[in-house]
Amino acid sequence: MSLPTPYSRATDAALIEGCISGDRDALEVLWQRHGRLVLTTIARTLDVHGRGDAREAPIVYERLQKKVVKNGASPLRRLGHEASLRHWLTVLAHEAASTHVEDETPAVHLMSPAPTPAEILLDDLVGLEPARDVTQALRKLSPQIMAILRFELRGLTPREIAGALGTTEEILAGHLDRTAQRVAEISAEPTDRGLASRLWRSLLGCADVSERVALALLSEDDPAVAARREHARRTWAAVRERALSVPQPHSVTCLDDVSLASFVAGMRGADRARAEGHVTTCGRCADAVASVVLHLRVVPTLRAAEAHAESLAVAAACAATDHPRPAVAFAERAEREGQPRADEVHRLAMARRRLATSLGELPRQESSRVVARADLPTDDEAPLLAFEALITGNVSAAAQALDDHVAKRLVGARLRLLALASGHDLEEARRLSEQAITGKDPDLRLDAEMVLALPAERALPRELLVERMVDLLPSLIRLTLSRP
Ligand SMILES: [Zn+2]
Numbered sequence: 001m002s003l004p005t006p007y008s009r010a011t012d013a014a015l016i017e018g019c020i021s022g023d024r025d026a027l028e029v030l031w032q033r034h035g036r037l038v039l040t041t042i043a044r045t046l047d048v049h050g051r052g053d054a055r056e057a058p059i060v061y062e063r064l065q066k067k068v069v070k071n072g073a074s075p076l077r078r079l080g081h082e083a084s085l086r087h088w089l090t091v092l093a094h095e096a097a098s099t100h101v102e103d104e105t106p107a108v109h110l111m112s113p114a115p116t117p118a119e120i121l122l123d124d125l126v127g128l129e130p131a132r133d134v135t136q137a138l139r140k141l142s143p144q145i146m147a148i149l150r151f152e153l154r155g156l157t158p159r160e161i162a163g164a165l166g167t168t169e170e171i172l173a174g175h176l177d178r179t180a181q182r183v184a185e186i187s188a189e190p191t192d193r194g195l196a197s198r199l200w201r202s203l204l205g206c207a208d209v210s211e212r213v214a215l216a217l218l219s220e221d222d223p224a225v226a227a228r229r230e231h232a233r234r235t236w237a238a239v240r241e242r243a244l245s246v247p248q249p250h251s252v253t254c255l256d257d258v259s260l261a262s263f264v265a266g267m268r269g270a271d272r273a274r275a276e277g278h279v280t281t282c283g284r285c286a287d288a289v290a291s292v293v294l295h296l297r298v299v300p301t302l303r304a305a306e307a308h309a310e311s312l313a314v315a316a317a318c319a320a321t322d323h324p325r326p327a328v329a330f331a332e333r334a335e336r337e338g339q340p341r342a343d344e345v346h347r348l349a350m351a352r353r354r355l356a357t358s359l360g361e362l363p364r365q366e367s368s369r370v371v372a373r374a375d376l377p378t379d380d381e382a383p384l385l386a387f388e389a390l391i392t393g394n395v396s397a398a399a400q401a402l403d404d405h406v407a408k409r410l411v412g413a414r415l416r417l418l419a420l421a422s423g424h425d426l427e428e429a430r431r432l433s434e435q436a437i438t439g440k441d442p443d444l445r446l447d448a449e450m451v452l453a454l455p456a457e458r459a460l461p462r463e464l465l466v467e468r469m470v471d472l473l474p475s476l477i478r479l480t481l482s483r484p
Pocket of ligand 1: 255
């Protein structure tokens with residue numbers, strides 16, 4: 001029987017102590033425990049800057065490893081052993097990747113390229129003007145609403161925003177609703193405000209399920225509504241561009257790396273109130289907080305991938321969290337290394353990429369993979385096959401892949417409901433939804449709520465199907481990784 005390695009069961013605090021005293025074993029365990037989160041954070045940050053391949057991230061990671069222990073591990077000394085090591089390393093990884101991009105990119109490329117005359121014309125038509133009006137209107141709102149919107153623009157969910165700003169989801173929804181009404185007022189004629197406020201409520205994430213279903217159906221039926229929505233979406237995208245691309249000055253009151261980490265980890269008391277006051281008014285710190293919250297979304301997937309190789313774990317974590325480019329790149333690396341499950345994680349990463357582009361439409365020749373099979377898939381491969389079939393719009397193949405046995409598992413049940421509701425059997429979809437709506441799982445309940453909000457004879461609109469599939473993908477990835 002072999003002895004456990006030193007520090008393998010040590011707390012993070014003991015690890016930090018060990019690293020500070022120069023113990024190599026402690027350092028090794030530190031990277032074993034948190035290295036994948038650091039590497040994934042770097043890969044995701046590089047991807048945000050358009051550098052989504054798998055080559056640069058390990059270089060930045062190696063540099064960061066050296067930095068943490070330099071000068072007698074002085075950065076770790078600053079951290080102290082009370083703070084959350086995981087959160088702090090995430091902050092450092094994000095900063096290291098951002099700095100790398102700045103250093104490696106000629107200054108001229110960091111500024112947005114000068115628009116060509118055609119683009120200027122296009123922008124004038126579909127965003128710039130309304131975006132300026134909207135931005136000006138938003139500036140007049142309270143700092144707290146600005147902070148909320150900044151988080152919203154960064155892609156945080158209402159729950160994450162409420163958590164970060166120490167408020168409740170109900171209060172948050174109230175703020176977002178008032179903002180949506182305000183934007184609707186300034187961006188639409190009085191006769192048109194009803195639709196405008198519905199569009200903006202949906203864009204700002206404060207519309208309820210029945211509103212969202214109604215709006216999706218209306219867009220399917222009425223090209224004019226679809227065009228209005230697209231216009232509002234582009235306006236909001238332009239507001240985001242404006243808000244997030246403006247460099248935010250650093251001030252003396254800005255949170256340092258340790259405070260940022262503690263803030264996201266749930267700092268309390270007077271420190272919390274002070275930090276919250278600052279984050280609410282400082283775009284720079286709000287952005288930093290938002291980034292860390294987003295990076296930490298990968299943790300459940302990394303945990304599910306613990307028994308797998310690093311490349312595969314990073315691929316899975318990126319695929320589960322809206323970063324298909326590094327997901328595909330790291331999955332390809334895992335395939336070259338001959339890692340088990342690499343082929344499936346690669347397919348999942350590709351599936352995520354398809355969902356991200358034009359609502360997942362596929363060229364025709366790629367869409368017959370499932371139908372062409374004569375034999376039924378095994379229970380293990382059925383959910384992935386069904387997922388791929390749903391992306392291609394082959395709802396019958398998706399439904400057929402999921403027999404009763406597979407549908408007993410949550411992922412199978414959700415996929416089957418989505419396949420039925422997308423046109424395979426609308427009555428059966430309703431029947432299943434009525435059962436599921438009283439069930440325990442919140443995700444399946446939300447799927448069911450959407451199905452029940454549909455009028456009879458109407459299939460789930462494609463945009464809502466894609467949304468539910470993106471929501472389901474992390475569970476499917478974790479299921480794939482956990483199979484023996
Ligand atoms: Zn600040």
